[in-house]
Amino acid sequence: MERVVLAFENENTSRKVRALLEGAGLARGLICRTAAEVRLLLGQQQIPTVVCGYKLPDATAEELFFDLPAGRTMVLVAPENLLSLCGRSDGLVTLSTPLSRNALLEGVERALGLAQSVRLSVRPAGEEELIRRAKEWLMEQRGMDEGQAHRLLQQRSMICGRKLAETARLLLEREAGLALYG
Template sequence: MTGIIVVFPNKDNATNIRNLLARGGMDVIGVCSTGAQAMHYADTVDDGIVVCGYRMKDMMYTQLREYLPDSFEMLLIASQDKWSSGDVEGVVGLSTPIKVYDLMNTMNMMLQSMDRKRKKRKKEAKNRDPKQQETIRRAKELLMERNNMSEGEAHRYLQKNSMDSGTNMVETAEMVLSIMAE
């Protein structure tokens, strides 16, 4: 399930955006005013979209983007000079004042894109042979044992390092096994 989290320093703005999305048939899992609260909600779902302003009470949108898992995307609602200045990967911008039509179309586009990515990930996971799956399982177990991680945290760790290093997940698992076995 794709979770939608709305984060604005002004709780009324966040509630208004949530109400618009809910009227459009979208399921909003959280409304908050800080990046830390958004991270808490993000931990409850596999992937999602964070709809936010340029600045939250405790951080800027770029910091929140860094802390979010790669399976999350961000819809930044701010004046164009705020979001056009920096190209942050995984961030789509809508300039203020927003039109309901633009918000709904952008959200639908992002949800469809995430759905395609999710299907692609599931298909790739099914294409792994048993030996590759075993390598990933062993690496996760090692991370869980040595670093006190949950299974989900170990999986996200492998995924993030895989994406950061530009290798596939099996190669990353092999690297973890070789480094931690020493």
């Protein structure tokens, strides 16, 4: 079961949302009382989604949203007039109150799905660097353009059943004679 952060001005609301999410088997809720606690927790753990009300004691949800680490999503639960103040952004799911149980579950499920798709599409910086270096080597040594170098790496990856970054690392170690670790 995925974990989510719950942050509402009223802690009783957080407990009710946690009970609903856990009872449905959708997510385990970790309760935070302030935006600062949310930021700290997200900085320490890979929790994909924050479910919150519009106002926290130390920040608005909008301020918190722009501080979220890359790839994280937010479900904002608030009255329609407050939701209209928020711009539409990728990774932000807005739910108007009063809220039904099903609407909350669907909104959290949608936000978790968005976070999952972002996580799958984003490579770690180290992998991007390996791929970039392998393409540069192919371009220099074999006179390829970047597209050709990328396609060659992709073809080798598919033939060998490896991730693109692993193929790039092997190319740099074996053919370019570079010693890489990790």
